[in-house]
Amino acid sequence: MKRVTIYDVAREANxxxxxxxxxxxxxxxxxxxxxxxxxxxxxxxGYKPNAIAQGLALQKTTTIGLIIxxxxxxxxGNIINGLMDVARIYKYNIMLHTTTETISDIKDVVETIIKxxxxxxxxxxxxxxxxxxxxxxxxxxxxxxxxxxxTHKHIASVYVDIEEAVYERVSEYLKxxxxxxxxxxxRKNTTACKQMIDGANRAYKAFGKEFDGYLQIPxxxxxxxxxxKDHLATTKYDLVMAYRDSQAISTINAAKENNIKVxxxxxxxxxxxxxxxSMVRPQISSFSIPSYDLGAVxxxxxxxxxxxxxxxxxxELSYLYTPRQSTK
Amino acid sequence: MKRVTIYDVAREANxxxxxxxxxxxxxxxxxxxxxxxxxxxxxxxGYKPNAIAQGLALQKTTTIGLIIxxxxxxxxGNIINGLMDVARIYKYNIMLHTTTETISDIKDVVETIIKxxxxxxxxxxxxxxxxxxxxxxxxxxxxxxxxxxxTHKHIASVYVDIEEAVYERVSEYLKxxxxxxxxxxxRKNTTACKQMIDGANRAYKAFGKEFDGYLQIPxxxxxxxxxxKDHLATTKYDLVMAYRDSQAISTINAAKENNIKVxxxxxxxxxxxxxxxSMVRPQISSFSIPSYDLGAVxxxxxxxxxxxxxxxxxxELSYLYTPRQSTK
DNA sequence: TTGAAAGCGCTAACAC
DNA sequence: GTGTTAGCGCTTTCAA
Numbered sequence: 001m002k003r004v005t006i007y008d009v010a011r012e013a014n015x016x017x018x019x020x021x022x023x024x025x026x027x028x029x030x031x032x033x034x035x036x037x038x039x040x041x042x043x044x045x046g047y048k049p050n051a052i053a054q055g056l057a058l059q060k061t062t063t064i065g066l067i068i069x070x071x072x073x074x075x076x077g078n079i080i081n082g083l084m085d086v087a088r089i090y091k092y093n094i095m096l097h098t099t100t101e102t103i104s105d106i107k108d109v110v111e112t113i114i115k116x117x118x119x120x121x122x123x124x125x126x127x128x129x130x131x132x133x134x135x136x137x138x139x140x141x142x143x144x145x146x147x148x149x150x151t152h153k154h155i156a157s158v159y160v161d162i163e164e165a166v167y168e169r170v171s172e173y174l175k176x177x178x179x180x181x182x183x184x185x186x187r188k189n190t191t192a193c194k195q196m197i198d199g200a201n202r203a204y205k206a207f208g209k210e211f212d213g214y215l216q217i218p219x220x221x222x223x224x225x226x227x228x229k230d231h232l233a234t235t236k237y238d239l240v241m242a243y244r245d246s247q248a249i250s251t252i253n254a255a256k257e258n259n260i261k262v263x264x265x266x267x268x269x270x271x272x273x274x275x276x277x278s279m280v281r282p283q284i285s286s287f288s289i290p291s292y293d294l295g296a297v298x299x300x301x302x303x304x305x306x307x308x309x310x311x312x313x314x315x316e317l318s319y320l321y322t323p324r325q326s327t328k
Numbered sequence: 329m330k331r332v333t334i335y336d337v338a339r340e341a342n343x344x345x346x347x348x349x350x351x352x353x354x355x356x357x358x359x360x361x362x363x364x365x366x367x368x369x370x371x372x373x374g375y376k377p378n379a380i381a382q383g384l385a386l387q388k389t390t391t392i393g394l395i396i397x398x399x400x401x402x403x404x405g406n407i408i409n410g411l412m413d414v415a416r417i418y419k420y421n422i423m424l425h426t427t428t429e430t431i432s433d434i435k436d437v438v439e440t441i442i443k444x445x446x447x448x449x450x451x452x453x454x455x456x457x458x459x460x461x462x463x464x465x466x467x468x469x470x471x472x473x474x475x476x477x478x479t480h481k482h483i484a485s486v487y488v489d490i491e492e493a494v495y496e497r498v499s500e501y502l503k504x505x506x507x508x509x510x511x512x513x514x515r516k517n518t519t520a521c522k523q524m525i526d527g528a529n530r531a532y533k534a535f536g537k538e539f540d541g542y543l544q545i546p547x548x549x550x551x552x553x554x555x556x557k558d559h560l561a562t563t564k565y566d567l568v569m570a571y572r573d574s575q576a577i578s579t580i581n582a583a584k585e586n587n588i589k590v591x592x593x594x595x596x597x598x599x600x601x602x603x604x605x606s607m608v609r610p611q612i613s614s615f616s617i618p619s620y621d622l623g624a625v626x627x628x629x630x631x632x633x634x635x636x637x638x639x640x641x642x643x644e645l646s647y648l649y650t651p652r653q654s655t656k
Numbered sequence: 657t658t659g660a661a662a663g664c665g666c667t668a669a670c671a672c
Numbered sequence: 673g674t675g676t677t678a679g680c681g682c683t684t685t686c687a688a
Contacts, residue, residue: 001466001468002347003665005664005665005666006665006666007665009437015674015675015676016666016674016676017666017673018667018668018674018675018676018677019673019674019675020666021667021668022674025667028680029673029674030673030674031674032687034674045469046466048439048442048443048467049443049665049666050384050443050445050664050665050666051440051443051444051445052380052384052389052444052445052664052665052666053382053664053665053666053667053680054666054667055380055666055680056380056381056384056664056665056666056667056680056681056682057665057666057667057668057679057680058666058667058668058680061380063423063444065604066424070409070412071409072405072414073401073404073405073406073408073409074401074402074602074603074604076401077399077400077401077402077405078401080401080424080426081398081399081401081426083425084398084424085398088436093423093425093440093444094423094424094425095391095421095422095424096394096408096412096422096424096425096623097421097422098408108416111376112379112421114376115376115377115378115379116379116380116391116421117378117379127527128607130652137375138329139329139376142329166670194670214620236481237498241666246603246607248609249604249608250607253607253609255617256609274402275402275574276402276574276577276604279574279577279581279608280577280607280608281581281584284681289504296673321368325666331681333680333681333682334681334682335681343658343659344658344659344660345659345681345682345683346658346660346661346683346684347657347658347659348660348682349683349684350657350658350683350684352682353683357657357658358657358658359657359658362657362658377681378680378682380679380681380682381664381680381681381682381683382679382681382683383664384663384665384666384680384681384682384683385663385664385681385682385684386662386682386683386685387663387664427684458680649680
């Protein structure tokens, strides 16, 4: 089909292109019968307004850039679903960008983001580099960051208070005299992991003790499973906490290898869980981070920013600790 | 930062905008010293070419539309990773669209795709509606379809021959006299499921038998697990095949409830598996569909189409049957 | 090697 | 109510 433009429609309907533009954009001043003429011309020619030209004329693209780390879809999938559902409502398009771990790569992403003149950006990235945000800010792009509590005035952040969540839970164990708590390192989620440790530290301090259960996985081990299989053979814990459910599952498998019974001999809790947690046995107790909401809220805040409405620049989403089969 | 355009750069460097354009696009006719002047002006002003304006002038956007069903990221995540990696190489942007199951919704997606003037479209959708493809084709958008063997001349399809895979495997069992084979319905993947059944039918026919193991999940059951828990109590199988690993896991759980030992009393095979299969015990034997490659190849074919290079319009990716703990 | 100017398809002030 | 026209920021012929 030949490209059909607003001129073609105008000619066909015997009106000026301004009138066609009015009809397209629902400007309610066009007389009913001319509107009908225009509409049937549009129908007849199969005309679809060129969003690129509109973007150029209006100085806005109605698309927003989404930045997530590569290979993270198992968790971010739900975030994206939430985000897309809201984006659909407000007619925003989503430009997807994934980042690998190299710094040059993330610079490239920012570069393309700027060039593509998106109306706003949503970032989910645990190891978020300040320079990225700074660069983006130079170009006045509204930014929403997920899962990273930021304090910039012009950036909104949507997150769950993981520190508090872990604090609460660990306190509970300490209260019952169970103080052999471990937190597994998560190299892909260093910030989240740091919050977990902070929470544990605070809890231990409150009980006059010191937390020393941070399990860093030595670099010679390729998986946390490989490490834990050895480690659990020699060290006994009351509770192991992991960020992702996948790590929790690894822990369960490692425990099984060592004839450690979950939850009788060892309890396990993770922070985020995916649908697979509902299939695994035993099912893992978790904080049920509302990942769908994380995306949906982020998108909603961004639309507010774009309309210059007032917006909260820090939105804390609540979690709900959900005990399952991996804890007593 | 004030919007800086090509005019600003031109003024700063004391050249015409045509020259700036040449520098930006690496047209090698600009004298070294003027190029240097332009480049330092660009640097100084922090100029980034407006991709929207370029898109309008060049009649191409260097972005491609990706359509996937909502909530499918656990599997499509890998596809997206493959796709993004290749897109990055060729400097294409990805516009992400998800479809829910309503027909009006998919029409909307096609509408926005056309309007956004993407250079091409990649579709992963099991229940792909022909009318969608037809609509897209009217506007001459190059299309690549994943996991759906299509025969249109101007559409490329990238897929794995699931029918053959299942045929091979089932034949193997029949050869050993094991003929109680079941295939679980997958409502989200009807086309894939149909191919599985076709494969089983063909295998049975080759052995002079008739396949009757298609397990449709009655609508009163919300999950396959719920259904199988009952069903496996009364019916014995040698082999249960599922499309997704998640269904295979459900089957294992349902078997466990009925004291059926996997793989001793019942073997289980799935077609696609995600990283979770590496964590679950027993691990499930599968065909190891190369989902990353599916995305990467799809994107690569599309770039060929866009360059008007010759391209295969049907690309079959190979699978590798990988026996694990769920089979003997 | 460089510049002038038309055009890409649309919107929005302004005029009628 | 409708048309005219000047942009939006870039590319690309054509001349110089």
